[in-house]
Amino acid sequence: MPARDYDVIVAGGGAGGVGAAIGAAKAGAKVALVEKYGFPGGAATNAQVLAYCGFFHxxxxxxxxxxxxxxxxxxxxxxxxxxxxxxxHSPTTGNWIVLLDPERLKLGLDRLLRAHGVDVMLHARVTGADRRGAVLNGVTVEGHDDVLHLSAGAYVDATGDAALALVADQDCRVGNGEGRINAYTMPLRFGGLSPDLRIDRTRMQAAVEEFNTRSPYPIHRTDGGIYTRVEGTPDFWWLIIDRDMPDLSIRSFTAAEQSAREMAQVMLETLRDTVEGFGNAWLVQTGPQIGIRETRHPAARYEITHADVLSGRQRDDGIARASWPIELHSEAGKPVYEFIGGRGFYHVPLDAIRAEGIDNLFYAGRVIGADARAYGSTRVMGTAFATGEAAGVAAHFAAQGQGTVIPAELQNRLIAQGAFI
Ligand SMILES: Cc1cc2nc3c(=O)[nH]c(=O)nc-3n(C[C@H](O)[C@H](O)[C@H](O)COP(=O)(O)OP(=O)(O)OC[C@H]3O[C@@H](n4cnc5c(N)ncnc54)[C@H](O)[C@@H]3O)c2cc1C
Structure with a gap:
């Protein structure tokens, strides 16, 4: 057999990918992490999703x-x-979250990945896969000026979009499988505010009403949306601009990005004109890209079900805990919540992070197996670190054992690494 370049190759550097890469490295694997942007962090750094959900019940x-x-x-x-x-503790939802600063997150993740010896490749995109039946033999990675053909004993798809599974000819479901995709959101960050300014929800609701008289694209979140200050700064972070997506085509993404930017500008003008304390506000940032909640779901050996989540199902083959409630955005601006029963968390089973029909491909983050409703819970970043760590260690075990992973051995190793099961 020709020498492999790595034990484990991880595609995607979001929470799932970072969890997988560091998790595998801690277990002793030689690991590569391939990320298409110039920084790790995934949605937290490429779409201003500035809060970790899923770390707490x-x-x-x-x-x-x-x-x-x-x-x-x-x-x-x-x-x-x-x-x-x-x-x-969010007073509006009752959820516990961790607030982030994207620049410190990029640097911190760089340092952590380096400290664990992960071979990080940035501006590098997984564009192809060499699959023979139930085995992946290699991936193609394209940069600005080079095309690499890399091999490993096992692989982790942590791309959020099932980019690796797709090029490996894996079956994928789009959205809920019936033409509905969770709405997209363009998070906004405004500067120029006094740190002492008290943000009043009724004023923000009134601003949305005024906005809807000015903009050709309406805002549907009438409750004032989700907002907070950006940790460590006086900046105001606001999730208020949601867009429905009919499909995953280039035209739909272009329209969503462009209309959301137009909306951001009208919102800036509306806030300046109508909300006390916002007279000198400016738009620090949209994006870099619109926040994508959902695209493709690759076929897994098990899909976590709606009933698993609601009952807080505990399992002998559990490899991670998931504790975020179901938060579905089936319609723009109208999130729907359902809560976890039992002990306040459910187990993610090993088969939910294993690809159907491919023995050495694992899933991390929002691509793990989940039905359309359970997905509203499994997709958040705290949970993605946990499924990522499990996927990385499982991939390392699979690389050593020709695709075999024994749940108890995986659980023991994860516990030894400090994970909660
Ligand atoms: C508007 C919005 C608000 C949200 N709010 C929250 C919240 O407050 N808290 C929370 O925890 N979650 C939230 N979520 C959900 C959460 O952000 C995602 O589900 C989560 O980021 C999933 O992590 P991931 O690592 O699986 O994917 P991602 O964070 O999407 O990371 C995937 C990575 O893979 C890379 N990639 C993709 N394709 C390729 C390729 N071919 N080659 C190489 N790299 C590739 C991407 O660039 C990206 O860095 C929100 C999502 C949105 C859109």
Whole structure:
């Protein structure tokens, strides 16, 4: 057999990919991480999703943690860079989240990946795969000026979009499989505000009403949306611009990006004109790209079901905990929540991170197996660190054992690495 370049190749550098790469490296694997942007972090750094959800159970007077391991390493690194990383209790939803600063996150993840010896490739996109039946033999990685053909014992698809599974000819479901894709959101960041300004929800609701008289594209979130200050700055972060997506075509993405930017500009003008304290506001950033909640789901050996989530199903083959409630955005601006029963979390089983029909391909983050409703819970970033770590270690085991992964061995290794099961 020809020499392999790596034990594990991870495609995608979001929470799932970082969890997988560091998780596999901690288990002793030689790991490559391939990321199409110039920085890791995924949606947190490429789409301004500036809060980690899924580290803690819903509700309660104090935060109960459900994800540790690599996820905790990331929080510790952020603290070293001066972020508080303390659980923040959202008064509107009852959820506990961790607030982020994207620049510190990029740097912190760079440092953490380097400290664990991960071979990071940025501006590098997985564009092809060499699959023979149930085995992936290699991937094609394209940069600006070179095309690499890399091989590993096992692979992790952490691209959010099933980009690796797709080029490996894996069956994929788009959205809920019936033509509905969770709505997209363009997060907005405004500067020029006094740190002492109290943001009043009724004023933000009134601004949305005024906006709807000015813009050809309406805002459907009438509750004032989700907002907070960006951790460590006086900037105001707002999730208010949602767009329905009919499909995954270039035309639809272009229309969504362009209309969301037009909306951001009208919103800036509306805030300046009508909300006290926003007279000198400016738009610090949209994007870099619109926030994509959902695209493709590759075929997994098991799909976590709606009933698994609602009952808080515990399992002998569980390899990660998931504790974020179901949060579905089937219609733009109208999120629907359902809560986890039992002990406040459910187990992600090993088969949900394993590709159907491919023995050495694993899933991490939002591409793990989940039905259309369970997906509203499994997709968040805290959970993605946990499924990522499990996928990375499982991939390392599969690389050593010709595709075989024994749940108990995986669980023991994850616990030894500090993960919660
Ligand atoms: C508007 C919005 C708000 C949200 N709010 C929250 C929230 O507050 N908290 C929370 O925890 N979650 C939130 N989510 C969900 C969460 O952001 C995602 O589900 C999560 O980022 C999934 O992590 P991931 O690592 O699987 O994917 P991603 O974060 O999408 O990372 C995938 C990575 O793969 C890379 N990639 C893609 N294709 C390729 C390729 N071919 N080759 C190489 N690299 C590739 C991408 O560039 C990206 O860096 C929100 C999502 C959206 C859109």
């Amino acid at each position: 819903h509700g309660g007077n104090a935060a109960t943690q459900s994800v540790k391991g690599v996820g905790q390493d990331v929080l510790d690194e952020m603290q070293r860079l001066g972020l508080s990383c303390q659980p923040y």
